Amino acid sequence: MTRKVTKAIFPVAGLGTRFLPATKSIPKEIMTLVDRPLIQYAIDEARAAGIREFIFVTSRGKGALEDYFDHSPILEQELRRKGKDKLLEVLKSTNMDSGAIAYIRQHKALGLGHAVWCARRLLDPKEPFAVILPDDVIAAEKPCLQQMVEAYEEHGGSMVAAMEVPAEKVSSYGVLDIKEDMGDMVSVKGMVEKPAPGTEPSNLAVIGRYILDPAVMNNLNQMKSGAGGEIQLTDAIADEIGTERGVYGYRFSGQRFDCGSKAGFLQATIAFGLSRDDLRDELQEYLDELSAVRAAAQ
Ligand code: G1P
Secondary structure (H helix, E strand, O other): OOOOOOEEEEEOOOOOHHHOOHHHOOOHHHOEEOOEEHHHHHHHHHHHOOOOEEEEEEOOOOHHHHHHOOOOHHHHHHHHHOOOHHHHHHHHOOOOOOOOEEEEEOOOOOOHHHHHHOOHHHOOOOOOEEEEOOOEEEEOOOOHHHHHHHHHHHHOOEEEEEEEOOHHHHHHOEEEEEEEEOOOEEEEEEEEEOOOOOOOOOOEEEEEEEEEOOHHHHHHOOOOOOHHHOOOHHHHHHOOOOOOOOEEEEEOOOEEEEOOOHHHHHHHHHHHHHOOOOOHHHHHHHHHHHHHHHHHHO
């Protein structure tokens, strides 16, 4: 029997320099896809998977992120007074239980593994935990982390979300060396962070969802310096390979958007816009117009 996964770590300490100048004054995680901040997508996915405690690893300048999770009684009162029930519901659905969120600072940008390690005292040393990278936004019928929790209940060990990526992009990811391919699940015999082009063990890349055995946190204590001179989460997970717990990759179903890149962010904006009843027709009409203009110009 595996233990229940109830805690998730959200590493959100990054400076978001790819989105300057916007990120001069707003944390990247507050940037909106349609009308919801990036972080809300991650929170909703975690909640659907049964996560009850949310640990944010932050840094200087992330105040707006903390404020976002406060309740807003004055706004709620105003919406109630005006009878704007739908908006009130939207607002209330973002409210978090008191004490469900913890913030911890990463004082130095030493890598993703280090960010996760900063949360160690907030975890139970016997319990598995999830890690969600909010830059990876996944649209799926069944939320990705929930798919993984279900698979985890069968297999245990440590599990990373995985997806095949085009050959020219593999070296920007953590990459899996596959031991046994079971379809949705693969067991892993190696894992390498940002392999040099030409040395990738496969094109099956790690996407930012993890369910990790507490042993991974112990492995992080070694503070091994990895790719780019950073302390890499990938390396601490790779140390689990060959133990009785093991490491698995899970090919989730759903569409992943790389919202750490501008093109990915724009694609996600369009996809989420098109999935909304109140926006679909107008947006689709505009996209059709655009492609007609483009076709005529060719
Ligand atoms: C991080 C991880 C990498 C993973 C990627 C997924 O890299 O280190 O293993 O493949 O997220 O988005 P980053 O994008 O922070 O460079």
